[in-house]
Amino acid sequence: MTLQVFGLPVARGVAIGKAVLVASSRVDVAHYFINADQIEAEIGRVRQARNTVADELSTLKREMPDDAPPELSALLDVHLMLLHDESLTGATKQWIRERHYNAEWALSAQLEVLARQFDEMDDDYLRERKADVEQVVERLLRALARGESSALAPAAGKVVEDWGGEEPLVLIANDIAPADMLQFKQSVFKGFVTDVGGKTSHTAIVARSMDIPAIVGAREASRLIRQDDWVIIDGDAGVVIVDPSPIVLEEYRFRQRQSELERERLARLRHTPAITLDGEQVELLANIELPQDAPAALQAGAVGVGLFRSEFLFMNREGELPGEDEQFEAYRAAVQAMQGLPVTIRTVDIGADKSLERLSLSELRHEHTLNPALGLRAIRWSLSEPSMFRMQLRAILRASVFGKVRLLIPMLAHAGEIRQTFEIIARAKQQLRDAGTPFLDVEVGAMIEVPAAALMIPLFLRYFDFVSVGTNDLIQYTLAIDRADESVSYLYDPWHPAVLRLIAGTIAEARGASKGVSVCGEMAGDPAFTPLLLAMGLRSFSMHPSQIASVKQRILRSDTSKLALHVAQTLGSDDPQASFRKLAGDAGQIH
Incomplete structure (x- = not known):
């Protein structure tokens, strides 16, 4: 279903692409792209983190005192089950293989997908299991942070290589710190939207400097937009269109082409x-x-x-x-x-x-x-x-x-x-x-x-x-x-x-x-x-x-x-x- 989210336009133009959500977590999550030859090593990090957390949970269950409530043991069983569920770790590996996300980003992206699925469940008990998924993911993120730092993480100041996939991407986040913007600087994303920020916030300034359409202060954008939704960012009007109809999509693609022609005309003034x-x-x-x-x-x-x-x-x-x-x-x-x-x-x-x-x-x-x-x-x-x-x-x-x-x-x-x-x-x-x-x-x-x-x-x-x-x-x-x-x-x-x-x-x-x-x-x-x-x-x-x-x-x-x-x-x-x-x-x- 098509929906519109309104915010402050801070960088002009039109961007069309699949939504990439940078989830806000109680654990700091690094976001960067990896190269094709680094995929298996990054999947190995996920595997190692899963084994570490599984050992921790098994030890907790094994050393549980006799007078502990039975519900606690059952809860640990649920967490162990989730830990080995393909919808979590298997799908996380898929994000790494197909989108070239680093392990932490892939985990947080899959958490967003699962969290929305739980939110849509009619059964109250099943809906509340979202908290269990969040707790398992946070354990995995902490295990990744405790483990040996990824040799794939970009060095300070190094601009991350461009996303090599075919589909255009747009970034959706609650906010983006200036330091994080360095990682997204080299046209990895065609545009971005943040829940917070003003027209002169650092995020807005960097968006204009990157010359990509951007909207800030969109309030509920990161909650309403789902991972991989098709999104139009109208940087002139300050409107985000989610899951647009074919007619709307074609109209904005026409506007996109017009904007590119105007840029080409201006480029002739270079000398x-x-x-x-x-x-x-x-x-x-x-x-x-x-x-x-x-x-x-x-x-x-x-x-x-x-x-x-x-x-x-x-x-x-x-x-x-x-x-x-x-x-x-x-x-x-x-x-x-x-x-x-x-x-x-x-x-x-x-x-x-x-x-x-x-x-x-x-x-x-x-x-x-x-x-x-x-x-x-x-x-x-x-x-x-x-x-x-x-x-x-x-x-x-x-x-x-x-x-x-x-x-x-x-x-x-x-x-x-x-x-x-x-x-x-x-x-x-x-x-x-x-x-x-x-x-x-x-x-x-x-x-x-x-x-x-x-x-x-x-x-x-x-x-x-x-x-x-x-x-x-x-x-x-x-x-x-x-x-x-x-x-x-x-x-x-x-x-x-x-x-x-x-x-x-x-x-x-x-x-x-x-x-x-x-x-x-x-x-x-x-x-x-x-x-x-x-x-x-x-x-x-x-x-x-x-x-x-x-x-x-x-x-x-x-x-x-x-x-x-x-x-x-x-x-x-x-x-x-x-x-x-x-x-x-x-x-x-x-x-």
């Missing part, structure tokens, strides 16, 4: 210089997370990397920080891949929605704070760990020998932080000189993402060579909105007058001081904001490679000399969005 109608040259840079993303930036026509989010090198590492040499190799790989174009590397921005989940350093108290976005994150954490910070700085400086490198410092707000940062940079340089390690002087920039920094921009411009406006956090902190909290996400407003005035003031001050200024947050990659940012004087945008073509199209159609005439009136309005659209639209400057 066209980003110059406005009045001759203003605009710099379009790429945001990347890993060195492997650099080729996509070049392919999209980026003239450099405006933001290399180095924190992704620190994630999925089982509590182990990357060493200096490992970081250096990653930065060098990105710099060399950009073939002489500039690469701006941001120092680690751990905290808020990007945490080091299993890192055991006691200094990471932000893991336990009520609001990690206001806690020990970004430069605050780096300054609290000076040896780690110097290690990262040395690695970045060493990479400067291989191309044009710029250094970017996140979340600065205090003059004391600025001075302390430059002292540590100087110390890192001296350590390299003492060791005879070559490096070049690099430009140092500051992220403007805290209102205090935007209001103190003259001070920042005395210290830094350039500034980069991180609009995601700037909006969050200006409006006191946790962008990951769906209950207040509707208040997150990039068009808020206070936000626009802070951005406009930062751009104007930087241009007046002849210092470089860019925007690297979500607003930079949203074509709806391109004319206004151009009108404010912005000439450097940094975004995910997939967004460059659509932003370039808006730039090619814009006349900045005419757009600039409307900035003052727009910033003075209570409703800047309506004001700018009316003024510029009436003058024929927004197409």
